[in-house]
């Protein structure tokens with residue numbers, strides 16, 4: 513089977529995958545941590561993370577019929593990433609989009625690649641049943657498998673980091689019944705991640721190395737193809753997070769993460785967090801931008817053409833989406849057209865209007881008032897409430913009577929209790 517593993521890697525590279533590693537199917541290394549993470553309520557609105565936990569812990573259970581899965585092929589696919597000039601990145605009139613979403617939707621690009629790779633393997637082995645290809649949407653702890661397969665190591669920012677390529681990559685897995693030659697023995701990580709006391713106390717808010725057990729910090733990955741690597745003593749990602757989303761190394765609390773709120777949540781963004789979002793309207797790259805493993809990386813154009821950055825998806829002017837010719841923040845058809853094939857669709861129109869309003873509130877420029885006036889009339893309460901907050905920020909900073917009048921007029925007709933509360937707070 514050694515030869516087949518080599519052929520698979522070659523085919524994966526030919527199909528456009530940048531990294532390909534193979535590991536035997538077993539229990540995921542940090543499934544115990546995953547259960548604790550769920551028990552702490554970390555999944556929030558991401559209910560899908562609470563389903564199929566057994567399968568997530570042990571991908572062998574994903575075999576529906578036919579032969580059991582014996583090997584897990586992990587792919588790493590680079591996305592298009594380059595550093596934005598600070599003048600653009602820090603321009604408050606623009607909304608910054610996380611770099612993984614600069615190109616087209618990676619699910620739609622990587623899924624066919626997995627199917628093709630499985631077809632290739634079937635052709636080689638004569639298998640008649642299908643393998644299972646998953647990218648993001650299936651119950652697989654992709655980062656754990658990437659680490660176990662030796663594709664990279666897990667950073668304190670939770671991300672899979674390849675020592676030479678950094679962390680700007682997508683992960684995908686293909687489960688197959690063939691017993692393929694593995695790249696590196698699974699890393700034994702059986703120690704509890706946290707002391708029992710720390711767990712009982714709901715986990716300490718600050719990093720206390722004395723109170724935490726971090727077994728892998730001392731045991732770098734042992735794949736001969738990639739040099740040993742860890743975060744060492746570096747805590748830049750944990751320190752740089754503007755919303756303090758890291759409870760500790762390797763442990764993110766999504767309820768404090770910009771990425772969670774701007775992509776996954778359908779709820780109002782907590783008021784105290786909004787000023788900390790700056791101009792980020794979809795996802796967040798800060799914990800990766802500050803990572804030393806990501807510094808001095810050359811710009812890489814993705815092999816898969818669909819993942820190439822589209823200019824209009826990097827840092828669009830916030831007011832553009834209110835313009836009559838394509839009011840994509842306000843109109844569903846315009847939104848669907850504008851973000852066709854983009855991962856941004858996931859946040860839905862009302863979610864993106866919410867995010868844009870938060871960024872507009874942080875900019876607090878009076879030129880945003882006409883757009884915000886339209887958002888204050890939006891059919892989605894989520895949009896109206898955040899528009900009220902943004903108008904309130906303009907009122908607070910510029911004392912414009914017009915802003916107060918807009919809010920008062922809306923309050924007179926507004927029926928939604930939460931929006932009424934937002935308007936009152938904005939006026940108050």
Ligand code: B12
Nearest residue numbers: 542610653654656666670671672682683728762771795796
């Ligand atoms: C839910 C989810 C989110 C949530 C929660 C993220 C989180 N950290 O838990 C939110 C919406 C916040 C999110 C954000 C992002 N996500 Co996301 N997300 C997922 C998803 C669907 C599930 C992740 C999950 O199970 N989370 C639960 C936690 C407990 O698991 P985990 O983060 O994977 O952590 C594991 C390890 O850290 C390990 N571990 C625990 N303790 C220790 C200790 C040591 C010493 C070690 C070594 C490991 C270790 O155990 C955990 C369980 O296996 C995966 C796809 C998938 N199916 O895996 C993509 C995925 C993880 N996301 C991805 C991306 C790109 C992002 C963002 C960069 C997007 C952005 N720019 O905004 C951010 C990064 C935020 C961050 N620092 O994690 C990529 C990551 C690629 C990479 N190089 O790591 C994935 C793999 C999607 C993909 N197919 O490419 N994401």
